Amino acid sequence: MTDDDRTRTVRQYRRFAEVEAVDTSPLYAELAAAVAGDEELLDFLLALPAPKRQPNLLFAAVTFLHGTPRGPAELRGRVRDDGERVRATMLARFTQTNEPGRCAALVTALGAVEGPVGLIEVGSAAGLCLYPDRYSYDFDGRFVGRRSAVHLTCSTTGPVPVPDDVPEVVARVGVDRNPLDPADAGDQAWLRALIWPGPSEGARLDRLAAAAELAAQEPPTVLRGDLVDRLPEALALLPAGCTPVVFHTAVLMYLERARREEFVALVRSLEVRWIAQEMPGVLPGAAGSVGAPGRFVLALDGRPLAVTAPHGGRIDWLTGG
Ligand SMILES: C[S@@+](CC[C@H](N)C(=O)[O-])C[C@H]1O[C@@H](n2cnc3c(N)ncnc32)[C@H](O)[C@@H]1O
Structure with missing residues (x-):
């Protein structure tokens, strides 16, 4: 893992917060902005292969296992307490939103x-x-x-x-x-x-x-x-x-x-x-x-x-x- 990886992941989550989710999902915009500033969550993401660090995949995995996190504190808690299953789900699944x-x-x-x-x-x-x-x-x-x-x-x-x-x-x-x-x-x-x-x-x-x-x-x-x-x-x-x-x-x-x-x-x-x-x-x-x-x-x-x-x-x- 390099500093560049960390910077790229922070940028990816900020972009998701400020551009992709801002109009359609205020909660996900808030969660993504929180991830971008949270060293523990970033460490969790950086231990995954690069294509598996997407906001969509993290939020979907947590939602799949526990329901939608109601805010950044709940997201942090889920990843801290059940990190292995969140990680396994992110590795096994893909972003496949079918709309x-x-x-x-x-x-x-x-x-x-x-x-x-x-x-x-x-x-x-x-x-x-x-x-x-x-x-x-x-x-x-x-x-x-x-x-x-x-x-x-x-x-x-x-x-x-x-x-x-x-x-x-x-x-x-x-x-x-x-x-x-x-x-x-x-x-x-x-x-x-x-x-x-x-x-x-x-x-x-x-x-x-x-x-x-x-x-x-x-x-x-x-x-x-x-x-x-x-x-x-x-x-x-x-x-x-x-x-x-x-x-x-x-x-x-x-x-x-x-x-x-x-x-x-x-x-x-x-x-x-x-x-x-x-x-x-x-x-x-x-x-x-x-x-x-x-x-x-x-x-x-x-x-x-x-x-x-x-x-x-x-x-x-x-x-x-
Ligand atoms: C975000 S989903 C979109 C699904 C659908 N097209 C829609 O708009 O609702 C992207 C899909 O592309 C598939 N995909 C990504 N890269 C692919 C590749 N190189 N070859 C085949 N499928 C791929 C993924 O598995 C996933 O199901």
């Missing part, structure tokens, strides 16, 4: 793709974003799809091309290095623990449960492994006569820059449409230079279309998007 709310942005981009479509989601977690056709939507009072148990409300600015209907999906294939099973109680509990406490927590928990039930009834085909390695196989699973669409949301930040570039070069070499919804600066190419801190960028075939709320619920269409 069906991201499908609202997805359907606006899919509206520009000729159907029927075959969907390939890389970084699919439990596959809950593979059902945009099974969900219903309310874009500022413009309704799309037949009312579903997963009903997504989304506010918009700019000329969002709200589609007349949900896309026709004829195949769904996921790729994930650690697929989660939407029917498994343990995986469901982990997905619940990944939802941040805050004003939208209740709605997010409800739609997670509804989407998991739907996915469990009609599970997608999921390939286990790395998204670059397995994408060609995933593509080969799609039936003839559909437009292949490769998409990913909140995934590429887990890849090294060089690997992201490899992925983008691969996607561009395939005859597919490509939809990305990622943090600003993550996507190689034009879409990487668009966005705002704490927001995502929605892009179609590498062209930025909109800035979106990371857990869904808002789309700001870009001029010329």
Whole structure:
């Protein structure tokens, strides 16, 4: 462990407090700010491999084992008293937040793709974003799809091309290095623990449960492994006569820059449409230079279309998007 590691971890937690959680989870913002200034908690984190030090993973592990800590003192107490289990959970699990709310942005981009479509989601977690056709939507009072148990409300600015209907999906294939099973109680509990406490927590928990039930009834085909390695196989699973669409949301930040570039070069070499919804600066190419801190960028075939709320619920269409 080096001083640089400590500084990087402090910066990571401060950024989480000041940018990522500040608007949506005041409690997690408070916890992250406390971790950044707590030598004991930093020592605990620094004993873990670097990719396992993320705020999301620490808070989810504590929540999974003990419920949401009500403040910094409770977080410290949990880690002090039950550090071994918190550590084991952080090592065994990954940040795999699966947010069906991201499908609202997805359907606006899919509206520009000729159907029927075959969907390939890389970084699919439990596959809950593979059902945009099974969900219903309310874009500022413009309704799309037949009312579903997963009903997504989304506010918009700019000329969002709200589609007349949900896309026709004829195949769904996921790729994930650690697929989660939407029917498994343990995986469901982990997905619940990944939802941040805050004003939208209740709605997010409800739609997670509804989407998991739907996915469990009609599970997608999921390939286990790395998204670059397995994408060609995933593509080969799609039936003839559909437009292949490769998409990913909140995934590429887990890849090294060089690997992201490899992925983008691969996607561009395939005859597919490509939809990305990622943090600003993550996507190689034009879409990487668009966005705002704490927001995502929605892009179609590498062209930025909109800035979106990371857990869904808002789309700001870009001029010329
Ligand atoms: C934050 S989750 C997002 C899940 C889903 N796309 C969503 O938006 O709800 C990121 C997912 O990407 C997966 N992942 C990360 N790196 C990967 C890689 N190199 N290959 C395959 N999957 C990966 C993780 O296992 C995790 O399930």
